[in-house]
Amino acid sequence: MRKIGLIGGTFDPPHLGHLVIAEEAREACHLDEVWFLPSYIPPHKDRLVTDSDHRIAMVDRAIKGNPLFKLSLIEIKRKGRSYTYDTLYELKRRYPEDEFYFILGADMVNDLPNWYKIDELAKLTSFIGFKRPGYTFKQPEEVTIIPVDMPQIDISSSMIRKRINQHRSVRYFLCESVKEYIEEKGLYED
Numbered sequence: 001m002r003k004i005g006l007i008g009g010t011f012d013p014p015h016l017g018h019l020v021i022a023e024e025a026r027e028a029c030h031l032d033e034v035w036f037l038p039s040y041i042p043p044h045k046d047r048l049v050t051d052s053d054h055r056i057a058m059v060d061r062a063i064k065g066n067p068l069f070k071l072s073l074i075e076i077k078r079k080g081r082s083y084t085y086d087t088l089y090e091l092k093r094r095y096p097e098d099e100f101y102f103i104l105g106a107d108m109v110n111d112l113p114n115w116y117k118i119d120e121l122a123k124l125t126s127f128i129g130f131k132r133p134g135y136t137f138k139q140p141e142e143v144t145i146i147p148v149d150m151p152q153i154d155i156s157s158s159m160i161r162k163r164i165n166q167h168r169s170v171r172y173f174l175c176e177s178v179k180e181y182i183e184e185k186g187l188y189e190d
């Protein structure tokens with residue numbers, strides 16, 4: 001039996017906040033691996049997101065060099081809206097022996113009671129929650145969250161997109177290799 005952490009996200013682009021919560025969850029909960037799951041279509045985001053090929057390439061670069069971080073294309077290959085219940089149902093079918101821990105920032109912890117088939121989903125995975133600047137972390141009544149403390153990181157993908165658009169520096173907000181990819185492809189410039 002392995003303990004697998006899952007960090008689902010749009011990763012548009014992936015940044016240090018994602019990497020730090022993945023690492024802190026791994027250490028605090030003694031996870032064997034953490035799998036990064038880029039969404040194909042994020043269930044609750046209205047805006048158009050960057051093409052999935054770019055987001056996959058950026059996550060791949062961000063986690064390179066850490067043998068305990070893996071990229072899973074399960075949601076990309078399924079296409080459609082990336083409901084977490086559908087993902088966990090499939091992962092449990094493929095790996096019935098493994099235990100899953102879904103990693104969330106406070107914004108998503110607060111949203112969790114509204115998720116598709118949340119009662120069923122909670123039978124398939126545990127949840128690990130992190131505080132996040134700008135959001136109050138509240139334990140929802142419906143689901144138990146394992147809270148993990150860490151120094152909070154006030155970085156978001158939207159802040160990075162905005163800074164690039166304004167020709168401001170994003171150095172040190174994300175991995176150098178991801179920054180180079182964004183520059184090479186001209187992402188987020190307009």
Ligand SMILES: Nc1ncnc2c1ncn2[C@@H]1O[C@H](COP(=O)(O)OP(=O)(O)OP(=O)(O)O)[C@@H](O)[C@H]1O
Nearest residue numbers: 008009010011017104105108132153155156157158
């Ligand atoms: N700085 C952060 N601190 C804690 N959790 C975070 C942080 N950034 C992202 N997360 C969490 O990582 C997961 C994936 O987030 P996502 O890819 O949507 O990034 P985001 O920065 O929230 O993007 P956007 O600004 O475009 O909404 C979510 O559970 C989110 O709460």
Ligand SMILES: O=C(O)c1ccc[n+]([C@@H]2O[C@H](COP(=O)([O-])O)[C@@H](O)[C@H]2O)c1
Nearest residue numbers: 008009010042043044082083084115116
């Ligand atoms: O399944 C749902 O109803 C659901 C609703 C909102 C978000 N999620 C998942 O939460 C993760 C973070 O979402 P986001 O929109 O912040 O990138 C990502 O894996 C989404 O698929 C899942």
